[in-house]
Amino acid sequence: MSGYKYLKEQVYEANMEIPKEKLAIVTFGNVSGVDRAAGVVAIKPSGVPYHRLKAEDMVIVDLDNVLVEGNMRPSSDTKTHTLLYKNFPGIGGVCHTHSTYAVAWAQAIRPIPNLGTTHADHLTAAVPVTAVMSDDMIRRDYELETGNQILNLFQERKLSYEEVEMVLVACHGPFTWGKDPGKAVYNSVILEEIARMAYLTLQINPDAGTIKQSLIDKHYFRKHGKDAYYGQD
Amino acid sequence: MSGYKYLKEQVYEANMEIPKEKLAIVTFGNVSGVDRAAGVVAIKPSGVPYHRLKAEDMVIVDLDNVLVEGNMRPSSDTKTHTLLYKNFPGIGGVCHTHSTYAVAWAQAIRPIPNLGTTHADHLTAAVPVTAVMSDDMIRRDYELETGNQILNLFQERKLSYEEVEMVLVACHGPFTWGKDPGKAVYNSVILEEIARMAYLTLQINPDAGTIKQSLIDKHYFRKHGKDAYYGQD
Amino acid sequence: MSGYKYLKEQVYEANMEIPKEKLAIVTFGNVSGVDRAAGVVAIKPSGVPYHRLKAEDMVIVDLDNVLVEGNMRPSSDTKTHTLLYKNFPGIGGVCHTHSTYAVAWAQAIRPIPNLGTTHADHLTAAVPVTAVMSDDMIRRDYELETGNQILNLFQERKLSYEEVEMVLVACHGPFTWGKDPGKAVYNSVILEEIARMAYLTLQINPDAGTIKQSLIDKHYFRKHGKDAYYGQD
Amino acid sequence: MSGYKYLKEQVYEANMEIPKEKLAIVTFGNVSGVDRAAGVVAIKPSGVPYHRLKAEDMVIVDLDNVLVEGNMRPSSDTKTHTLLYKNFPGIGGVCHTHSTYAVAWAQAIRPIPNLGTTHADHLTAAVPVTAVMSDDMIRRDYELETGNQILNLFQERKLSYEEVEMVLVACHGPFTWGKDPGKAVYNSVILEEIARMAYLTLQINPDAGTIKQSLIDKHYFRKHGKDAYYGQD
Numbered sequence: 001m002s003g004y005k006y007l008k009e010q011v012y013e014a015n016m017e018i019p020k021e022k023l024a025i026v027t028f029g030n031v032s033g034v035d036r037a038a039g040v041v042a043i044k045p046s047g048v049p050y051h052r053l054k055a056e057d058m059v060i061v062d063l064d065n066v067l068v069e070g071n072m073r074p075s076s077d078t079k080t081h082t083l084l085y086k087n088f089p090g091i092g093g094v095c096h097t098h099s100t101y102a103v104a105w106a107q108a109i110r111p112i113p114n115l116g117t118t119h120a121d122h123l124t125a126a127v128p129v130t131a132v133m134s135d136d137m138i139r140r141d142y143e144l145e146t147g148n149q150i151l152n153l154f155q156e157r158k159l160s161y162e163e164v165e166m167v168l169v170a171c172h173g174p175f176t177w178g179k180d181p182g183k184a185v186y187n188s189v190i191l192e193e194i195a196r197m198a199y200l201t202l203q204i205n206p207d208a209g210t211i212k213q214s215l216i217d218k219h220y221f222r223k224h225g226k227d228a229y230y231g232q233d
Numbered sequence: 234m235s236g237y238k239y240l241k242e243q244v245y246e247a248n249m250e251i252p253k254e255k256l257a258i259v260t261f262g263n264v265s266g267v268d269r270a271a272g273v274v275a276i277k278p279s280g281v282p283y284h285r286l287k288a289e290d291m292v293i294v295d296l297d298n299v300l301v302e303g304n305m306r307p308s309s310d311t312k313t314h315t316l317l318y319k320n321f322p323g324i325g326g327v328c329h330t331h332s333t334y335a336v337a338w339a340q341a342i343r344p345i346p347n348l349g350t351t352h353a354d355h356l357t358a359a360v361p362v363t364a365v366m367s368d369d370m371i372r373r374d375y376e377l378e379t380g381n382q383i384l385n386l387f388q389e390r391k392l393s394y395e396e397v398e399m400v401l402v403a404c405h406g407p408f409t410w411g412k413d414p415g416k417a418v419y420n421s422v423i424l425e426e427i428a429r430m431a432y433l434t435l436q437i438n439p440d441a442g443t444i445k446q447s448l449i450d451k452h453y454f455r456k457h458g459k460d461a462y463y464g465q466d
Numbered sequence: 467m468s469g470y471k472y473l474k475e476q477v478y479e480a481n482m483e484i485p486k487e488k489l490a491i492v493t494f495g496n497v498s499g500v501d502r503a504a505g506v507v508a509i510k511p512s513g514v515p516y517h518r519l520k521a522e523d524m525v526i527v528d529l530d531n532v533l534v535e536g537n538m539r540p541s542s543d544t545k546t547h548t549l550l551y552k553n554f555p556g557i558g559g560v561c562h563t564h565s566t567y568a569v570a571w572a573q574a575i576r577p578i579p580n581l582g583t584t585h586a587d588h589l590t591a592a593v594p595v596t597a598v599m600s601d602d603m604i605r606r607d608y609e610l611e612t613g614n615q616i617l618n619l620f621q622e623r624k625l626s627y628e629e630v631e632m633v634l635v636a637c638h639g640p641f642t643w644g645k646d647p648g649k650a651v652y653n654s655v656i657l658e659e660i661a662r663m664a665y666l667t668l669q670i671n672p673d674a675g676t677i678k679q680s681l682i683d684k685h686y687f688r689k690h691g692k693d694a695y696y697g698q699d
Numbered sequence: 700m701s702g703y704k705y706l707k708e709q710v711y712e713a714n715m716e717i718p719k720e721k722l723a724i725v726t727f728g729n730v731s732g733v734d735r736a737a738g739v740v741a742i743k744p745s746g747v748p749y750h751r752l753k754a755e756d757m758v759i760v761d762l763d764n765v766l767v768e769g770n771m772r773p774s775s776d777t778k779t780h781t782l783l784y785k786n787f788p789g790i791g792g793v794c795h796t797h798s799t800y801a802v803a804w805a806q807a808i809r810p811i812p813n814l815g816t817t818h819a820d821h822l823t824a825a826v827p828v829t830a831v832m833s834d835d836m837i838r839r840d841y842e843l844e845t846g847n848q849i850l851n852l853f854q855e856r857k858l859s860y861e862e863v864e865m866v867l868v869a870c871h872g873p874f875t876w877g878k879d880p881g882k883a884v885y886n887s888v889i890l891e892e893i894a895r896m897a898y899l900t901l902q903i904n905p906d907a908g909t910i911k912q913s914l915i916d917k918h919y920f921r922k923h924g925k926d927a928y929y930g931q932d
Contacts, residue, residue: 025892026885027930028817047930076921076929098817100892104899107815108907116340117405118261118331135913142917171910172816186259193258193333199903200337204432208341211404214368218375222309230309231260231280349573350638351494351564419492426491426566433570437665441574444637447601451608455542463542464493464513582806583871584727584797652725659724659799666803670898674807677870680834684841688775696775697726697746 002069004042004060007035011042012055014093014181019050021189023097030075031095033181034085039063041082045072076143083147084177088161093181095188098173101195102188105129106168112198114210119194120219121230122165126210127191128153129168150175163224166191235302237275237293240268244275245288247326247414252283254422256330263308264328266414267318272296274315278305309376316380317410321394326414328421331406334428335421338362339401345431347443352427353452354463355398359443360424361386362401383408396457399424468535470508470526473501477508478521480559480647485516487655489563496541497561499647500551505529507548511538542609549613550643554627559647561654564639567661568654571595572634578664580676585660586685587696588631592676593657594619595634616641629690632657701768703741703759706734710741711754713792713880718749720888722796729774730794732880733784738762740781744771775842782846783876787860792880794887797872800894801887804828805867811897813909818893819918820929821864825909826890827852828867849874862923865890 002008014031018024027050032043042058059070063082067074075081081094105112105127112127114120119127130149137145150167153159165187166176176187201208223230235241247264251257260283265276275291292303296315300307308314314327338345338360345360347353352360363382370378383400386392398420399409409420434441456463468474480497484490493516498509508524525536529548533540541547547560571578571593578593580586596615603611616633619625631653632642642653667674689696701707713730717723726749731742741757758769762781766773774780780793804811804826811826813819829848836844849866852858864886865875875886900907922929 025888045931046928072931073928098892100896101899103815103817103896104903107896107900108904110904115404116336118336132911133914135911138911138913138917142921171814171914189258193331197333197336197340199899200334200432201340203436203902204337205341205343212365212368212371214371215366215404218371222375229279229306232278232305348637349569351569422491426564430566430569430573433567433665434573436669437570438574438576445598445601445604447604448599448637451604455608462512462539465511465538581870582802584802655724659797663799663802663806666800666898667806669902670803671807671809678831678834678837680837681832681870684837688841695745695772698744698771 002056002060004035004038004040004069007033007040007042008058008060009055011044011058011093011181012053014095014185015044015053016050017182017185018095018097021185023099023185023188023192025098028098029096030077031093031181031185032075032078032081033093034091036092040068041078041085043074043078043081045070046075048072077146079141079143080147080150080175083144084150084175087151088177090162090179091177091184092179093184094175094177095181095184096173096175097188097192099188099192099195101199102168102174102191103172104199105195106173107171109170111168112195114216115198115201115208116211117215117219118197120211120216121223122187122190122194122220123163124216124220125159125164127166127168127194128157128159128164130170132170146172235289235293237268237271237273237302240266240273240275241291241293242288244277244291244326244414245286247328247418248277248286249283250415250418251328251330251421254418256332256418256421256425258331261331262329263310263314264326264414264418265308265311265314266326267324273301274311274318276307276311276314278303279308281305310379312374312376313380313383313408316377317383317408320384321410323395323412324410324417325412326417327408327410328414328417329406329408330421330425332421332425332428334432335401335407335424336405337432338428339406340404342403344401345428347449348431348434348441349444350448350452351430353444353449354456355420355423355427355453356396357449357453358392358397360399360401360427361390361392361397363403365403379405468522468526470501470504470506470535473499473506473508474524474526475521477510477524477559477647478519480561480651481510481519482516483648483651483655484561484563487651489565489651489654489658491564494564495562496543497559497647497651498541498544498547499559500557506534507544507551509540509544509547511536512541514538543612545607545609546613546616546641549610550616550641553617554643556628556645557643557650558645559650560641560643561647561650562639562641563654563658565654565658565661567665568634568640568657569638570665571661572639573637575636577634578661580682581664581667581674582677583681583685584663586677586682587689588653588656588660588686589629590682590686591625591630593632593634593660594623594625594630596636598636612638701755701759703734703737703739703768706732706739706741707757707759708754710743710757710792710880711752713794713884714743714752715749716881716884717794717796717887720884722798722884722887722891724797727797728795729776729780730792730880730884731774731777731780732792733790739767740777740784742773742777742780744769745774747771776845778840778842779846779849779874782843783849783874786850787876789861789878790876790883791878792883793874793876794880794883795872795874796887796891798887798891798894800898801867801873801890802871803898804894805872806870808869810867811894813915814897814900814907815910816914816918817896819910819915820922821886821889821893821919822862823915823919824858824863826865826867826893827856827858827863829869831869845871
């Protein structure tokens with residue numbers, strides 16, 4: 001019997017949110033979760049349609065991408081996930097989807113500006129978009145370099161992975177993360193909605209701009225941090 | 234046993250229309266109802282997902298936002314609701330959503346012009362949008378000032394809250410109201426649909442303009458007022 | 467017991483397609499059917515939500531809009547329906563919806579150009595849009611004049627009601643008809659889809675134009691007329 | 700008892716994916732499958748709504764379109780399907796839909812550019828669009844000439860039908876194919892999604908362009924060919 005039953009079930013449940021929330025079609029998308037004490041990650045097997053997925057199919061790898069347990073090949077994006085776990089010590093789950101509006105912004109290579117309080121409730125910054133990868137990086141170790149593009153972006157822009165839990169990989173699509181796999185998927189749901197709202201806003205008024213810093217701070221800090229008064233915690 | 238059982242159930246039912254009508258995702262949105270004789274308001278607890286909500290979770294506050302009954306924190310938007318109840322004496326319910334098209338117009342800081350009879354069936358004016366709040370108001374007592382922005386707008390434009398049962402708060406989203414909580418949500422459903430129709434209309438024809446006053450009056454008054462002949466009442 | 471049971475059931479079934487096919491929200495829209503031998507029309511009662519509608523609620527009026535049978539007020543659009551029955555002798559059903567894309571074209575006061583074979587499968591012409599009604603017509607007998615606007619348009623443009631079974635009333639929305647109530651609703655389903663396709667097409671390529679006459683004829687006549695070879699009849 | 704029971708069931712199942720995946724409304728769309736050993740094709744009967752379709756209704760024709768078995772008329776597009784089977788020897792299924800975004804691109808007579816990895820995961824090229832058919836071709840043998848337009852396009856552009864399993868017929872809509880009927884429908888699902896993503900991308904950024912060849916190759920060849928490492932095969 002697997003020693004990672006709980007982790008596999010948690011990651012399986014989070015993966016099943018992807019089709020339920022319409023964040024990807026067919027086999028696209030994948031969620032992982034980490035057990036930091038055990039040093040392992042559970043992740044969706046590559047290319048399996050959601051309606052055939054079972055909790056025991058989740059693949060266990062270590063943080064160096066070595067297979068620990070599982071009969072199937074892990075998601076082809078595994079190296080991106082593990083690199084994020086190594087560099088973002090406070091996260092417990094990572095989610096990658098091909099949700100339509102987020103992908104459109106990623107393909108447009110445009111950050112999603114903070115145009116309203118729905119966005120500001122979740123992050124203060126624009127949703128950032130990575131640089132286009134060099135030919136060399138693409139050919140070398142593509143999925144690892146995808147992770148490096150994200151890390152470079154956060155470093156260059158001095159973004160905190162705890163405040164900005166989402167990113168657009170240029171020409172590709174979104175990655176999100178959170179304290180656990182469920183929260184990582186939750187952030188993908190939020191991202192898709194703010195991507196859609198921002199799209200519509202700019203179609204109505206191409207001059208709509210980033211909202212005031214005071215409004216961003218108000219909404220962000222009523223939900224996050226020590227003075228938060230939204231929710232029941 | 235609660236003395237407000239009926240009010241809580243009515244407000245609970247109205248809140249459950251929000252996910253059913255796809256007016257908001259996750260925990261967004263909230264509906265309240267007032268019992269004017271008792272001087273209390275029932276409102277959704279803050280940050281609770283709809284699928285976990287129960288009628289007894291509704292929080293009872295008085296019109297000065299003092300907790301009367303409930304184990305949970307009321308919606309963070311409570312002060313906006315109570316201010317509307319105090320100033321709009323004929324209303325029995327208030328609804329706030331993050332419905333996608335209405336939010337897009339609010340983020341675009343554009344009123345929704347009256348472009349057709351679907352709109353005119355429900356209100357004669359454009360759906361108004363508040364001014365952007367000052368930094369000072371945001372920092373002072375944000376949710377109360379959100380209500381004040383709505384009141385100021387209605388006063389300045391000489392709008393009747395009985396004829397115009399909906400408003401867009403700039404950079405944020407819609408608030409609607411009505412004679413009871415169910416009617417308040419109904420108005421959010423209508424607002425989302427006219428927001429979407431207006432969006433598409435202006436994409437097809439950017440010069441589409443407000444329809445004739447005679448057509449507005451015809452549609453509005455066949456549904457409202459003493460000569461109404463729409464419906465069964 | 468009603469002598470119009472069959473007609474009422476047929477019209478009820480057709481009305482229930484409106485919410486099922488998402489052609490209107492809340493109480494919007496209405497379908498009627500005519501029994502030409504009996505000289506009566508069955509139509510949806512005014513303002514009743516679809517989930518509360520029952521077959522026996524259908525209201526029976528004669529072609530001069532006089533109530534024949536029913537406990538409720540007929541649809542406020544009844545006079546438009548009866549005028550169409552009087553002037554289009556071959557039709558058996560009429561449908562009015564507020565479907566979103568068709569309304570957007572009506573509000574834009576733009577005919578829907580014939581941009582492809584999905585459109586040409588159903589009609590050769592652009593979907594026509596009426597003129598904006600005069601103040602005088604609106605104030606006089608609005609619903610009757612709505613019908614007159616449709617009749618005038620068909621006369622002026624020399625359109626055949628048998629070939630063009632749909633129209634957009636400017637600033638309002640679509641009316642469709644057919645050999646029976648079910649076919650009238652079917653045409654509303656088709657209209658909404660070609661309205662949406664045309665919208666998207668012109669967003670992609672604003673210069674997209676009406677397709678060739680030979681292609682229109684090919685598609686229309688493989689489905690209609692004596693040489694049709696589509697379908698099983 | 701039919702000697703083609705298995706083929707009919709396989710083709711029936713694939714056809715039923717069309718309404719389930721919302722690739723067409725009413726009776727639009729059709730899927731076929733070929734049994735190359737027997738020299739026959741099973742295809743949807745013409746004009747039958749999906750909710751009334753049964754496996755035994757599938758019509759069997761030979762590759763010259765001669766009826767082999769069946770009580771109904773085969774799809775009016777049958778000649779297009781059989782021509783593709785004759786000329787694309789490796790395919791086992793063909794699917795034609797009227798999915799909304801793919802039709803919009805076809806009506807716009809624009810190829811769908813390869814704007815991101817969702818597209819590149821499935822084909823390296825833009826989704827090609829045929830030339831507009833001449834009046835002469837339309838009047839002669841329309842459905843056969845539709846197939847010829849596709850073949851001509853692939854020949855002129857030196858496209859491989861094994862790498863590009865989808866095409867837009869100008870002013871009409873998409874055809875897709877694959878190793879079996881299910882894979883043909885799968886490609887229609889993918890096409891609709893990349894058509895929608897490309898639409899949105901160009902609305903956000905009209906200057907978004909084809910992604911780098913290295914990125915296209917990386918994504919395509921991690922899923923296809925001898926060095927593929929996506930999926931479980």
